[in-house]
Amino acid sequence: MAPALLLLSLAAVFTTVAPAKVCGRPRVSDGVDVSSMKRVFEIGEDVTLSCEQGYLPSTATPPRITCTATGEWTPANLACSPRMCQIPRPLQPFAKGRTEAPFKSVLNFSCDDGYVMVGANESRCLHDGTWSHPPPLCKGVNCPLPKPPREGRIVHDKAVTGTSTIYGQGWTYECNPPKAPSYERGSCMADGSATEPPVCRDVSCSIPPRIANGVITFAVMRQHSYKEKVKYSCLEHYTLEGEAEIQCQNTGNWSSKPVCRAPCEVGIKRGRIFYNGRKIWIEDLTPNRVLHGEHVAFYCKNKAEKCGYPVASTCNDGNLPIPDCYEQPGKIEYNLRSKNLPSEIRMCVAPPTANPTSPPNPA
Incomplete structure (x- = not known):
């Protein structure tokens, strides 16, 4: 019997006691004030949660949480949202349309070149919803009067x-x-x-330069002094592009001289065009001439839809391109079956392909 008693007494010596449960500092969301909390809490201890300065609670009554026997806290039903500061209205366009900024936000100010700042160069959103500094003023730099x-x-x-x-x-x-x-x-x-x-x-400028297809009017061909002017005009049917008057500049050079742009001949033998607001048979265009920059519409045919449509072309210094879609009719078709020409048949609702330069369908 003695060895059995010895074993029982040894078992009693080595029996361990489980430690008591405790709770650590509770895990809470951003903005909840934990600055005054202990690091360890006993079972059954309560903690009243509150928001840090500058944050607003989600509940009117401060919630309490309890350290349970399992070492866990009861749920913390509190959310703390930052207090907002109103962005001054003049600054809202620079804030990409935002009207408010949260607590701790910082506005940084700067002035454009040539302006000096009067006031603080930054402002912080404070816990009470106000800004630490008002927006500064940007005052224009002063210069002494020039000599x-x-x-x-x-x-x-x-x-x-x-x-x-x-x-x-x-x-x-x-x-x-x-x-x-x-x-x-x-x-x-x-x-x-x-x-x-x-x-x-x-300063003087050399004898005024001549221009092609133009003349100098009311000027003596001599050297000219600073700010003196001469005037140009174009030959008949040529269009003046640029300023008619040039001036002797302080560099001793003339300002940019104008250019005389040539008129264009409408290069078709048979057909009808739309020019100056009306339809014209080509033989009735006398003389056969349109001025630089003027528009002429040639009539093309949409063969699938059996309708006609106008395509615009512009006279550019003697060159009037004929649209690729234009087909010049033969003599018989032109003289005997002119009612079937693209200019005479039903006008298309829209051209077969987009043509942004085309004028509205003429009547």
Whole structure:
């Protein structure tokens, strides 16, 4: 019997006791205040949940959770959403249409070149739904009034008062005739400085250049001084493209001269066209001529639908392309069966292929 008692006593010595259950700090959603919570809680302990400063609770009454015997917390039915700050209306377009920003958001401000910031360059959304700073003002850089050229004056684009002007404002330099400024324009620049005055110097332009199919009117063929002008005109039926007058510039060069564009001949022998708002048989177009830039419609036929449609072409300096779809009729068809020509049959509701240059169907 002695060995059995010994075994029982040894079993009693090595028996272990399970530790008591506890709960750690509860896991909660963002915005729930855990700053004052302990790290370990006993079974049965309660905790009242609340939101951090700057967050709004989802329930009117603060919920309580309890540490259960299993070491788990009862469900925490609380969500905390950040308080919102109203974005100032003038800034909403820059916020991609948003009207609010959540707590802790930051607005960063900057000014365009030539403007200085008056106020803070950033503002933070605070816990009470207000911004830490109001939006700043962007004030235009000031420049001292510009100095006139030595032998000339300044003409401001806008009237100025006082001893300064603001960024972006400009002016023109003028010299006493017949001198010309080395450059004509000045302005208040982004760094707060005004353009330095130019040098007034003698400038002349060579004899005005001739243009093809045009003439110089009311001008003497000589050298011309700064800002002197000459005028061009084109030969009959030629179209002037560009400015009729050119001017001697401060560089000693003339401004861009115009070009005389040639008229076009309508290059078909038989058919009807739409020109100047009416249908015309080609033999009635006398003289056979359309001016540069004018439109002519040629009639093509949709053979599948048995209807006609107009295709526009534009005279471009003597060249009037004939549309690929146009088929010139033979003499017999033209003279004896003209009612069957594309210009005379029913007009199509739409051309067979998209043709954005085509005019509306003529009557």
